[in-house]
Amino acid sequence: MTSDDRFDGLKEIPFWWEAAAPENISFSEPDTCFDVAVIGGGYTGLSAALTLAKAGHTVVIIESEKPGFGASSRNGGMIGNMLKPGLNGLISMYGQEKGIAIYGEALASVAFIEQRLSEENIECDLTMTGRFYPAVQASHLASMTRDFETRQKYLNVPEEMVGPADYAEDVDSAIYKGGLRQHHTGGLHPAKYAQGLAKAALRAGATLMAPVQAKQISRRKEGYTVSTSGPQIRSRQLLIATNGYSGELFPFVQRRVISIGSTIVATEELSENLVTSLFPTKRMITDTRKMLSYYRPSPDGKRVLLGGRPTIFQAPPLQQAKALQRRLTSIFPQLKSSAISHVWSGKVAYGFNPLPTIGQHEGIYYAMGYCGSGVAMSGYMGHKAALKMLDHPDGETAFDDLPFEDRFYYNGTPWFLPPAMIGYKIRDYFGI
Numbered sequence: 001m002t003s004d005d006r007f008d009g010l011k012e013i014p015f016w017w018e019a020a021a022p023e024n025i026s027f028s029e030p031d032t033c034f035d036v037a038v039i040g041g042g043y044t045g046l047s048a049a050l051t052l053a054k055a056g057h058t059v060v061i062i063e064s065e066k067p068g069f070g071a072s073s074r075n076g077g078m079i080g081n082m083l084k085p086g087l088n089g090l091i092s093m094y095g096q097e098k099g100i101a102i103y104g105e106a107l108a109s110v111a112f113i114e115q116r117l118s119e120e121n122i123e124c125d126l127t128m129t130g131r132f133y134p135a136v137q138a139s140h141l142a143s144m145t146r147d148f149e150t151r152q153k154y155l156n157v158p159e160e161m162v163g164p165a166d167y168a169e170d171v172d173s174a175i176y177k178g179g180l181r182q183h184h185t186g187g188l189h190p191a192k193y194a195q196g197l198a199k200a201a202l203r204a205g206a207t208l209m210a211p212v213q214a215k216q217i218s219r220r221k222e223g224y225t226v227s228t229s230g231p232q233i234r235s236r237q238l239l240i241a242t243n244g245y246s247g248e249l250f251p252f253v254q255r256r257v258i259s260i261g262s263t264i265v266a267t268e269e270l271s272e273n274l275v276t277s278l279f280p281t282k283r284m285i286t287d288t289r290k291m292l293s294y295y296r297p298s299p300d301g302k303r304v305l306l307g308g309r310p311t312i313f314q315a316p317p318l319q320q321a322k323a324l325q326r327r328l329t330s331i332f333p334q335l336k337s338s339a340i341s342h343v344w345s346g347k348v349a350y351g352f353n354p355l356p357t358i359g360q361h362e363g364i365y366y367a368m369g370y371c372g373s374g375v376a377m378s379g380y381m382g383h384k385a386a387l388k389m390l391d392h393p394d395g396e397t398a399f400d401d402l403p404f405e406d407r408f409y410y411n412g413t414p415w416f417l418p419p420a421m422i423g424y425k426i427r428d429y430f431g432i
Contacts, residue, residue: 006325006339012317014074015266015298015305015342020191022066022073023198025210034058034207036389037226037235039214039249041065042072043374044367045241046197047116047382048389053204055390060233061201062226063210068194070245071374074346076264076294076307077190078284079113079376080131081106081182084354086147087154100154101398102355107155109380110185116379117188122196125299128186131284132170134179137431140288141177148180158183171285172278173331179288187284189299190375197379209233214249217364224364237389241382243368244347247412252361254412256404257369258350261314264307265324268339272301278332290424293327304328304335312421317343348372352405356381358388358397359404365389 036052038045041063052059063069083090083106090099117126135141144161151157162170163178170181202208213229223236240250244259279285279297286294295306310323321343329336351357351369358367358381365388367381387395409416426432 006337007318007321008339010318010321010340011342012344013342014191014264014344015303016073016077016189016191020073020189020195022069022191023195024066025198025208031058031207032231033234034060035235036060036237036239037062037224037233038239038241039226040241040243040245041067041198041208041210042070042241042243043068043194043197043378044243044382044385045239046072046194046201047379048239048241048367048386049206049208050120050197050201050204051383051386052389053201053206055386057390058205058207060207060209060235062212062214062228062233063208064213064245065211067198067208067210068191071243071346071348072194072378073191074264074344075190075375076284076296076305077187077193077299077375078131078286078294078296079110079128079186079188080284080286080373081110081185081376082133082373084371084373087150088147091150096154098398103151103155105356105380105398106377107157109376112380112383113376116383117193117196120196120200122193122200124192124196125189126186127188127282127299128184129282129284131182131185131286132167132179133182134167134171134173134176134285134287136176136288136428138177139431141179144180144288169280170283172280172334175331176287181283185284187296187299188375193375217250238364239385239389240364240366241368241385243370243374243378244349246349246368250364250366252364253366253368255406255410256351256357258352258410258414258417259347260350260372260414260417261309261345262307262348262372263310263320263324263343263345264305265321265328265340266298266342267304267328267335268341269302270304270335270338274334275301275304278304278334289428291421291428293331295328295331303341304332304338306331309421312418312425317345320345348374352407353402355402356399357402357404358385358399360388
């Protein structure tokens with residue numbers, strides 16, 4: 001097979017959609033007045049709506065596409081609990097007690113998603129096989145070890161550090177210096193999870209309007225009016241749950257959320273023996289590069305999926321697929337001749353403070369900014385936002401008093417990303 005043959009028949013849609021494509025929602029003209037309107041039909045909004053509906057509130061979800069159409073059906077399906085600053089970074093920034101409390105929210109999000117999937121009988125190929133974070137450089141391993149030791153001291157997280165001769169059960173690649181092995185995380189089928197959450201919210205009594213575009217938010221005496229491409233919706237309370245797809249609807253969020261693209265490829269079907277040899281224990285993998293790679297076996301064990309940010313500037317899907325194929329074969333030379341069947345992209349959201357954010361601004365609630373690690377955290381934060389709207393004490397989180405920062409030079413267009421990514425590539429090249 002030639003290099004070009006590997007991309008024959010390339011599908012530019014998520015591999016996940018083969019089993020669970022986002023579905024159209026048939027709805028009659030709904031009531032136009034609700035207790036709560038939720039803008040955004042991904043994990044955050046669906047989870048919030050489910051909690052609100054089960055508490056007896058009338059709730060409508062306004063989704064511009066199909067439920068889960070964005071990152072919720074496009075991500076890698078990896079359930080994790082690592083926050084970007086690490087526990088040492090959080091303690092340095094906020095002090096010991098607060099830093100530990102913030103990290104505890106990430107641990108709680110993993111327990112929450114397991115509980116919610118069980119309670120709602122959502123079948124989405126959940127497997128808690130763990131995750132491995134391989135260190136690309138010896139300096140990365142040293143840094144990971146320091147944070148690991150702090151987590152063991154304060155949180156006793158079930159994980160371990162392994163050296164270069166001890167990670168064969170995690171991944172069959174010779175390029176790493178060791179890494180961090182987790183035993184309490186895992187993976188799922190993200191599109192099946194999104195479908196399951198949508199169906200659970202509908203069963204609980206939520207109304208789902210999709211595709212319906214929210215165009216304008218107006219205040220009224222006792223709540224809000226959301227002008228849409230369909231009917232005008234009135235609600236007492238309002239939640240913005242748009243994450244990387246926020247746009248111009250709510251300027252307060254637009255100035256604070258940075259939307260960043262990520263792309264994933266899936267290989268053709270491979271022999272199950274080959275995939276098992278690459279991932280003996282089926283753990284999810286995320287490396288330590290600044291321009292990181294995340295990869296995993298498909299739930300059926302017949303493909304390898306790898307994601308990352310393959311190009312500095314926007315590029316056609318085929319170009320991105322070729323870049324990620326090169327990255328894949330640098331990790332697994334065994335896959336050099338394997339074809340790529342799917343390539344797709346989605347948007348994640350970062351804030352200037354690289355932590356999830358939850359709160360309200362002038363009465364409008366929001367939850368977002370999961371920094372590329374939202375499979376567990378997004379549903380958890382949607383649930384917490386719903387509890388806040390219910391004035392339930394369990395809605396409190398360690399994120400509540402953290403600033404949702406803006407910058408004078410940012411108005412929603414992340415012009416600074418290409419220079420930043422060039423800097424990351426240089427640091428990766430030199431192992432900085």
